[in-house]
Amino acid sequence: MGGLTANQHAADPVALPPRRFALTYLTMTATDSFGSGLFKTLAVLFWSRYAHLSLPTVGIGLTLGGLVAMAALLPLGRLGDRVGHRRMVIALNLVVGAVVACFPLVRQPALFFAVVAVASAAEAALGPLRRSYVGRQLSPPVRRRFNARNRATFNAGFGCGAALAGVGLATGSNRVLVLLVLGNAASFGIAAVAMYLLPPDRAPDQPAAGTAEVRSVLGHPRLIGSGALIGLLALSEEALEIGVPVWIATTHRVPVTMISVALVVNTVFVVLFQVPLARRLESLPTLRSFRLAGCLLLLAFALMAPAWLLPRPAAIAVLVVFVLLLSTSEVIAATVDWDVSYRTARAGRESESQAAFSLGTNSHRAVGGVLFAGALAAGPAGWLVACAAPALVLAASSYRGVRRLAGIDGIAGEPAAGPAAGGAAS
16 A cells, blocks of 8 residues: 555545554544543542532533533534544544543532533534544445444443443542543543544535535434434443343342343444444345344343243343344444434535434433333333334334435445435445
8 A cells, every 4th residue: 555645545535554544543442432431430439439529419410411512512513524523533632631631620519510511512522523534534335344343442442441440449549530530531632643643634525416505404304313213223222221220120030240241241242243244234225224223122122021020040041132132233223323324414514414413313312211211110011111112113114204314215335315415425
């Protein structure tokens, strides 16, 4: 690859040095996810034990941070399209790193709310901006496989960070807590350096016919609508993080240690199989992948419904199968997410489009907590209630109008029909 000129690199995304580009970008992902695993594991204890904030205050602050992050997605995405995705990612990494480094100085609730809001908003915008950057740099076939490797790297980094944080928490030392928080801050600095070493933004493709007159990405329902429909396939996250603990607490059919086992199995599965499964799905129509993910999710929920009647060994076996089904659905849904988010993005406004799509994909967060914490708390049969979500998604995909809205009519990696196609996927 060393014989290619700079102009050739700019004109042909496939001509980018695969090893150097991949190594640098994946290094950024690994350090970023490692830092996230560090802090998210100890966040509540850090704020309550070290900063001496009450648990209700911490809960309110984290919720407020999430709301501010959602509100900031579109403005920051729009700004990224104007100044450049790479520049924005570098700047936001530096902002988050600086704010996190100040966490040990926070003692007052008002200051806590402020720093959490700033850090949450900046960190949330990194996802759409980085996805837009990759969309311009790589062609669809390369991009699809690269995103699979990137997601596997993220899970591995997050798991390592969480494990180290667990060791730190076991020491019971406030000094260790501070060191872990500063480690998280340093990870954002390393990520900024890695992004700086990557190639500059490529010029956006020409907008597809009929898209130039659209005043705002919010003026087209396809972006948020498709994100919301596909986002429901990500209920596997809430099923693992909320559903399994609630089910174990209400039925006592399996030991509580199975909560951590379930999370470890899921993480290992994604790390090992995200890339090979993404390759196998390359020739499969997006609609078929979408329905396959939905069917696996429905089967997993239905499998758990009668598990509370089984003896402990059988219930443990069912739980393991349940986690494997959820994990398979998760990696398939991720490929659908990537394909559709790129196909519905508008040329020259990729970050804003990805931000709007991300608002939709957060639908599983709005539904999952109520669905699993509420239905399962009322009884083990709540898994049957949970089946309604994937069943409705599968039913909706039977209507061509819904499929076109969601952008799942095309073949994976190819532009979907309609005015929203174009941009990064061209």
